[in-house]
Amino acid sequence: MSGGGGHRAGGGNRNISRSGPARSGSMRSSDFGRGSRSSGQMGQGRRQSGATRPAGGADRQQARQKAQDFKANNPDAAQKIQDNRGDRQDDRQDWRDQNREDWQQYGRNARNDRQEYYDHHDHYEYHDDWEWGENVEYPYAAATAIALGTALTVSAFNSLTCTPTVVTVGAVSYYQCGPNWYNQAYQNGDVVYMSVAAPPGY
Amino acid sequence: MRQVLAMLIFTAAFSLAPGLPAPAQTEEGVEVKSGPKIDPESFADLLESLDFLSKAERFSFTADVQYDVLQGNGQKLEFGGAHKVTVVRPDKLYAEVESRDGTKKVFVFDGKDIYYADLAENVYASVPRPGDINQAVDYFTEDLDMPLPIGQLVSSDAAEFVKKEIYAGGFVEQDSIDGVLSEHLAFRTQNLDFQVWVASEGDPVQTRLVIDYKTYPASPQYRASFRDWNFKPEVEDSLFVFKPADGMRKIEFAPVLRSGIKAGEKEEEKKNDAQ
Numbered sequence: 001m002s003g004g005g006g007h008r009a010g011g012g013n014r015n016i017s018r019s020g021p022a023r024s025g026s027m028r029s030s031d032f033g034r035g036s037r038s039s040g041q042m043g044q045g046r047r048q049s050g051a052t053r054p055a056g057g058a059d060r061q062q063a064r065q066k067a068q069d070f071k072a073n074n075p076d077a078a079q080k081i082q083d084n085r086g087d088r089q090d091d092r093q094d095w096r097d098q099n100r101e102d103w104q105q106y107g108r109n110a111r112n113d114r115q116e117y118y119d120h121h122d123h124y125e126y127h128d129d130w131e132w133g134e135n136v137e138y139p140y141a142a143a144t145a146i147a148l149g150t151a152l153t154v155s156a157f158n159s160l161t162c163t164p165t166v167v168t169v170g171a172v173s174y175y176q177c178g179p180n181w182y183n184q185a186y187q188n189g190d191v192v193y194m195s196v197a198a199p200p201g202y
Numbered sequence: 203m204r205q206v207l208a209m210l211i212f213t214a215a216f217s218l219a220p221g222l223p224a225p226a227q228t229e230e231g232v233e234v235k236s237g238p239k240i241d242p243e244s245f246a247d248l249l250e251s252l253d254f255l256s257k258a259e260r261f262s263f264t265a266d267v268q269y270d271v272l273q274g275n276g277q278k279l280e281f282g283g284a285h286k287v288t289v290v291r292p293d294k295l296y297a298e299v300e301s302r303d304g305t306k307k308v309f310v311f312d313g314k315d316i317y318y319a320d321l322a323e324n325v326y327a328s329v330p331r332p333g334d335i336n337q338a339v340d341y342f343t344e345d346l347d348m349p350l351p352i353g354q355l356v357s358s359d360a361a362e363f364v365k366k367e368i369y370a371g372g373f374v375e376q377d378s379i380d381g382v383l384s385e386h387l388a389f390r391t392q393n394l395d396f397q398v399w400v401a402s403e404g405d406p407v408q409t410r411l412v413i414d415y416k417t418y419p420a421s422p423q424y425r426a427s428f429r430d431w432n433f434k435p436e437v438e439d440s441l442f443v444f445k446p447a448d449g450m451r452k453i454e455f456a457p458v459l460r461s462g463i464k465a466g467e468k469e470e471e472k473k474n475d476a477q
Contacts, residue, residue, distance in 0.1 A: 016271075016273065016279065017271055017272075017273055017274070018271055018281055019271065019349075020269070020270070020271040020272060020418075020422055021415045021418050021422060022269040022270050022271065022413070022415050022418075022422035022423055022424040023269050023271065023281075023349045023351070023424070024343065024349045024350070024351060024353075024424075025267065025269065025349070025350075025351030025352065025353070025354060025411075025413065025424040025426065026343060026351075026353065026354050027354050027360070027363055027364075027367075027391070027394060027396065027413065148463050148467070149460050149463050149464075151456060154323075171451075171452050172452070173451055183453065183454065183459060184323075184325060184451070184453040185327075185453055185454050185455065185456040185458075185459045186318060186320075186327050186346075186348060186453065186454070186455045186456060187347070187455075187456035188347055188348065188349065188456075189307075189348050189349040191320060191323045191325060191453070192456065194456060194459055194460070196459070196463060197463070197466055
């Protein structure tokens with residue numbers, strides 16, 4: 001609150017989520033509810049592409065493995081995360097309790113939406129380690145190969161422990177970091193880095 | 203008097219047992235949805251507003267938008283910005299979004315292609331989508347999974363949504379929104395509740411809209427105030443011609459890129475099977 005500007009000017013905290021159902025301003029459940037999306041190839045988006053939602057089953061196991069790899073490769077950063085974890089877990093428990101009470105009042109008709117909530121909850125849980133407003137690390141080691149189609153936020157991409165090599169093929173820029181290649185893409189209104197196959201010749 | 207009467211109807215309606223909506227007619231003969239929990243006059247006001255906008259051949263307006271985003275720590279944060287929108291029906295739409303943090307995004311639909319540019323990141327994406335504004339908005343928000351907060355307003359099929367989804371609602375009070383006398387109406391659907399303010403005099407434009415996404419944790423809200431409505435805007439054709447700025451890089455929309463990845467993987471599988 002010192003009003004000095006400094007690092008706050010230009011850019012903001014990219015660990016903060018700016019996406020959510022209210023961002024769309026839509027009234028159609030297909031736009032914000034996800035569960036009733038069309039079944040066309042293009043419309044499968046987030047629901048079908050498990051690679052972008054590190055939540056549930058094999059994906060969560062994969063996420064945990066990546067987090068473990070990260071800790072093994074970055075012991076100092078992992079300790080810093082651990083130091084902050086206790087307070088956050090208390091907060092999260094309060095949040096869960098509060099939400100549990102809130103959700104109990106919804107009727108049977110909200111069951112699908114409630115499932116969506118748990119999907120989201122898992123999503124948040126995965127991001128447990130990057131509480132907004134702190135310096136945090138992303139649990140991907142640059143040397144870890146990730147599934148094609150995985151999307152990293154700009155913040156997560158910038159946190160990778162490598163200096164990306166940029167290769168332009170035609171009009172498309174490819175960013176190489178460790179064994180992975182990325183293209184920039186728009187996802188939910190924001191720019192992300194999506195894991196893609198290596199460009200021809202690489 | 204009209205408002206007092208409507209208020210009484212609304213208050214009484216909300217205390218009644220639920221029942222199936224029944225059709226009703228306004229004095230103008232417009233058939234509107236009605237029922238124990240729906241005030242027909244308020245519903246007619248809403249439909250009139252939507253119908254007015256869907257029939258306007260060209261218009262421009264500015265929307266001051268705020269929306270909540272629930273963070274992983276359980277706190278809701280508010281983001282927002284100003285949207286300057288120009289519509290020329292049936293197939294031209296320009297929207298310029300300046301967020302509070304100073305970043306700027308531009309949406310252009312020229313009847314053939316959709317363009318979306320992020321000036322801060324210096325990137326843009328484009329995708330062919332011949333058709334009208336409704337089709338472009340649907341494709342952009344549903345298939346490409348991109349937010350277009352004013353999409354619902356400029357799409358002419360909004361009336362179909364409210365006819366189908368609203369199960370309760372009515373008049374709240376008469377308010378002044380940025381100096382414009384407005385009817386404050388509130389409606390409920392299964393997935394969301396919303397409040398809309400419609401100008402009491404003159405063109406029945408919306409002056410404010412609040413949506414509660416009640417089925418999501420912490421019920422995030424979308425709030426928008428509308429101003430500078432102009433139904434005779436001077437619009438240059440060049441507004442709908444997208445020209446990337448110098449050095450601006452072209453990227454894909456994520457679903458398009460992901461679709462290409464899947465196609466590549468299938469092609470690879472076929473090759474492996476053939477060997």
